[in-house]
Amino acid sequence: MTETIGKNELARMFAGAAARIRSEHEQLSELDSIGGDGDHGATMLRAMTRLEEATIPERTGDLKTILREAGWSVLGVDGGASSSMLGIFFSGMSDAPITSASLDCAGLTAAFEAGLKAASKQTRAVPGDKTMMDALIPAVQALRSAADRGGCITEALEAAANAARAGAESTKNLTAHYGRAKHLGEKTLGYQDPGAMSVALIFEGFCSGLAESKGETDNG
Amino acid sequence: MTETIGKNELARMFAGAAARIRSEHEQLSELDSIGGDGDHGATMLRAMTRLEEATIPERTGDLKTILREAGWSVLGVDGGASSSMLGIFFSGMSDAPITSASLDCAGLTAAFEAGLKAASKQTRAVPGDKTMMDALIPAVQALRSAADRGGCITEALEAAANAARAGAESTKNLTAHYGRAKHLGEKTLGYQDPGAMSVALIFEGFCSGLAESKGETDNG
Amino acid sequence: MKMKKFINQPQRIVPELLEGLALAFPDKLRLVGSNIVARAVPKAAGKVRVVTLGGSGHEPGLSGFVGQGMLDFSVAGEIFAAPGAPRCLEAIRMAAERGESVLFVVLNHAGDVMSANITMDMAASQGLNVKMILTHEDISGGPNPEDRRGLVGFLPVYKVSGAAAEEGRSLQECLEIAERMERNMRTLAVAVRTATHPSTGHAIFDLGEDEMEVGMGQHGEAGTMRMQLKTADETADIMLDLLLKDLDVKRGEDLLVIVNGAGATTLMELLIVFRRVSHALKEKGINLARSRVGEYITTQEQAGFQLMIARMDPELLRYWDAPADAPYFVTP
Amino acid sequence: MKMKKFINQPQRIVPELLEGLALAFPDKLRLVGSNIVARAVPKAAGKVRVVTLGGSGHEPGLSGFVGQGMLDFSVAGEIFAAPGAPRCLEAIRMAAERGESVLFVVLNHAGDVMSANITMDMAASQGLNVKMILTHEDISGGPNPEDRRGLVGFLPVYKVSGAAAEEGRSLQECLEIAERMERNMRTLAVAVRTATHPSTGHAIFDLGEDEMEVGMGQHGEAGTMRMQLKTADETADIMLDLLLKDLDVKRGEDLLVIVNGAGATTLMELLIVFRRVSHALKEKGINLARSRVGEYITTQEQAGFQLMIARMDPELLRYWDAPADAPYFVTP
Ligand SMILES: Nc1ncnc2c1ncn2[C@@H]1O[C@H](COP(=O)(O)OP(=O)(O)O)[C@@H](O)[C@H]1O
Ligand SMILES: Nc1ncnc2c1ncn2[C@@H]1O[C@H](COP(=O)(O)OP(=O)(O)O)[C@@H](O)[C@H]1O
Ligand SMILES: [Mg+2]
Ligand SMILES: [Mg+2]
Ligand SMILES: [Mg+2]
Numbered sequence A, B: 001m002t003e004t005i006g007k008n009e010l011a012r013m014f015a016g017a018a019a020r021i022r023s024e025h026e027q028l029s030e031l032d033s034i035g036g037d038g039d040h041g042a043t044m045l046r047a048m049t050r051l052e053e054a055t056i057p058e059r060t061g062d063l064k065t066i067l068r069e070a071g072w073s074v075l076g077v078d079g080g081a082s083s084s085m086l087g088i089f090f091s092g093m094s095d096a097p098i099t100s101a102s103l104d105c106a107g108l109t110a111a112f113e114a115g116l117k118a119a120s121k122q123t124r125a126v127p128g129d130k131t132m133m134d135a136l137i138p139a140v141q142a143l144r145s146a147a148d149r150g151g152c153i154t155e156a157l158e159a160a161a162n163a164a165r166a167g168a169e170s171t172k173n174l175t176a177h178y179g180r181a182k183h184l185g186e187k188t189l190g191y192q193d194p195g196a197m198s199v200a201l202i203f204e205g206f207c208s209g210l211a212e213s214k215g216e217t218d219n220g
Numbered sequence C, D: 001m002k003m004k005k006f007i008n009q010p011q012r013i014v015p016e017l018l019e020g021l022a023l024a025f026p027d028k029l030r031l032v033g034s035n036i037v038a039r040a041v042p043k044a045a046g047k048v049r050v051v052t053l054g055g056s057g058h059e060p061g062l063s064g065f066v067g068q069g070m071l072d073f074s075v076a077g078e079i080f081a082a083p084g085a086p087r088c089l090e091a092i093r094m095a096a097e098r099g100e101s102v103l104f105v106v107l108n109h110a111g112d113v114m115s116a117n118i119t120m121d122m123a124a125s126q127g128l129n130v131k132m133i134l135t136h137e138d139i140s141g142g143p144n145p146e147d148r149r150g151l152v153g154f155l156p157v158y159k160v161s162g163a164a165a166e167e168g169r170s171l172q173e174c175l176e177i178a179e180r181m182e183r184n185m186r187t188l189a190v191a192v193r194t195a196t197h198p199s200t201g202h203a204i205f206d207l208g209e210d211e212m213e214v215g216m217g218q219h220g221e222a223g224t225m226r227m228q229l230k231t232a233d234e235t236a237d238i239m240l241d242l243l244l245k246d247l248d249v250k251r252g253e254d255l256l257v258i259v260n261g262a263g264a265t266t267l268m269e270l271l272i273v274f275r276r277v278s279h280a281l282k283e284k285g286i287n288l289a290r291s292r293v294g295e296y297i298t299t300q301e302q303a304g305f306q307l308m309i310a311r312m313d314p315e316l317l318r319y320w321d322a323p324a325d326a327p328y329f330v331t332p
């Protein structure tokens, strides 16, 4: 069980998220073409590459800097709504008080909450509007309650991933109110919101990536 | 057997030609779309309407005037190469010395020869170039020899129609040298030239139209 | 239907088309920074700069309107994708190089708006004097302005604000003129055939062989009214009536009308549609003051068009008529 | 593929599109006689008139170039069909109303040439002072000029002869300038997707899903080189090399380059093609003096483009740069 997130762990989390997106990007674009313009998968691919680049071992600077630059770099993806939301989310994480070289569960939770706060500033969408917020908000909330229960980071991220997945699933029964899909009314009923699905994949990827990193630290 | 062509007979000839074109115009356009732009059938339909209008009983004026105006009216069809060639052909017929109210076989032949002379001025195409000249020239020549043999108009026009048909058929084995199709080289081999086919149909129509008129004059 | 387009690598489309644009119009514009298009000859120092952002694949929109009397900078995104905030900020920094103030024209699309908002936050934190105007005139979005997309209406907004800036009006004045133009314009789009996404090669939407869709967005976003294909006159009447009603146009008012081709629809058709629009306005006693028929913002080889109407006042007409010299919009 | 076009009755297409054109540009042109387009404000009495004829369905060509500094009259035929001699004569009579002399610009297509020749006979018999110039720059026709069609090269011919006429040059001088322009230009076309004939609704030619055809005519006339679809750069190189060779262009010479879209090919693609042409000319030490990228003569929703190059001399450049104000070609 992981107790702290340092630069290596963050790199593993991002790598895990990138791996999940890469395996699902076609489905993401398909979902986006139902109500949008079909580019969400491509955008997320580019965003994930930026995340990975931001955490290559060569990168100097503390966690705070790495998170801000990772977010900025995702903003530079030119991917429209989703890359802006995610970019602001990651760069916003750096607004949290990060003093040490690594974050414990409470610190990681605070960072995610700061990211959510920044992202929320950029959209009026709330859960039920069929956007990535339907996955992001419950994910961060689950992280918070797990942390308050004193759970370890692994447990907390598992809880967040499950909450994100449930939130993404729930968008199937919603009609979009924001983004390109909002013009569609009923037409997206029965389909997940691609952005929400991406958020779920990212949190799932955090967990699997961290598991690997844990495995390796054990071996080392 | 018809001995003279007056306004009524001319009207019947044009009506007969129009009838033949109307029943074949789709095939004409198909042929034109192999090497051209597929509009020949439509153009010929418009040209034939003009010919008929030029010979409605209400039209005053002598044969000479009627032929010139018929030709001018066909020139106004906006049909490209074919309507220009036919328009010039019919208006050119009026260049022949037409004094009486009707033409005997020699007079009709002279008129057709005058038309051919005018048309030839507008093109360098000769038999073998896969244009309407492949039908028009032999048709007029056949008319001439029939007339010289002292044949009646019916016989002469039958001979002309057969010659036109043979000329049109012969274009199957030719590659186009003029018109839109000239850029095609071998590609039109095996297909009749649409303009040549139109000429054949027109001369066939002259015969059938005249036959009707003969029938009617018998009854009257 | 297999995509057949003259491109090289899909991921090189945007830089290559922008380079082509700059090479074709060296006297009008040049490339600066990363996929940012700037005027070849900047307007006089101190005058307000007009900057816009938007995805590519809509040529000549948006960068084809950089030039004297119109845009000073255009930030080009990927195909159908908004450019990120960092590049927008880069452009605004260049625009404000010598302390000029900047009018930032943004078409209402989720991605563009988000980039623009983040850009505005950053610009403010850096003390830049920037004001943003959002164009949202697509009446298919319903009553709520926020839900209305920005379609070809960007063109008159660029034109009148660009002319006002050229004339030396203040940022506040340019903004007010742009806002007045924006408030008084309405657009509706119709599509009859889909386009292929130049990067993916996939059709961006589906439509039945004898259907047309009114309210279609600029990136294959589905519309609001799917119906049997209609004649040019019927289609023009349906769309014009919805627009006139929404803008509440009265007899005797002056209108600017733009018929914008989506890509594969011929100018022949656009002119036939415009003919009906012109007749219908005459019947209703509305004055067709100005008009444009052509392709200003396209969606690849999509077939269809946008019909835009705008209520004009003397000042808006004056700025609309003012000289302009952009690659794809010239007023002598 | 079913035709989906915004028209009313097929047989009304031409009059309706011309009426739309006149309604959209009332300050530039008007309809006179039967489907004849004339300048709204005739040029000063006595100056040479430039008149052209051609089939419709190619918009903006040809009537979209009636205006100051370009055409005085355009005689529009039916879709893809030359207008007959009687209407051409009608236009020339109007052009020569006050005894002006007339330059008659004719694109080399069998139907147009025949109408033009008959028109010239009639004009001569009526004592009108008319000189005719035939444009035939399509190198796909082979070595014999007679076999070369007139493609987008009509544009520089209209432009330089129109500017010369505007300047008050004599008919003989205008003719010589037009002929020099014509002798020094070459065009080659490529098509990748067919168009539907707006009157018949039929495809005007067939092409395999992964083929392109070089040498394609403007009305579906088959081309000379059918090959696998190539990239933008490969296609540009193939076509440019053929053109440079045919025109025998030397290092250091000044070229005008026009990339003309056939209809459905996007400006995005045309700009990417132009980019390569520009690079290739630089590599060869040839000077890209002027350029245009856009749609000047189309073939409905056909996909493809025409690449035109022309060797320019100082006088031709001066007339190319002279002011023009036609609906679809404006030079400030
Ligand atoms: N206003 C918004 N607020 C929150 N999320 C949004 C908003 N607009 C779009 N999104 C999210 O972005 C996703 C689409 O992302 P993407 O396709 O990459 O961007 P774009 O819509 O610009 O093409 C949507 O599924 C939705 O989750
Ligand atoms: N230069 C020419 N001389 C003689 N006949 C010609 C010439 N050009 C074309 N034609 C005839 O015209 C026919 C095509 O007619 P049509 O399709 O109506 O005109 P267009 O080719 O202008 O579309 C050809 O089949 C040919 O017989
Ligand atoms: Mg999308
Ligand atoms: Mg034809
Ligand atoms: Mg997008």
Ligand SMILES: [Mg+2]
Pocket (backbone or CB within 6 Å): B037, B039, B040, B079, B080, B081, D080, D081, D082, D111
């Ligand atoms: Mg034709």
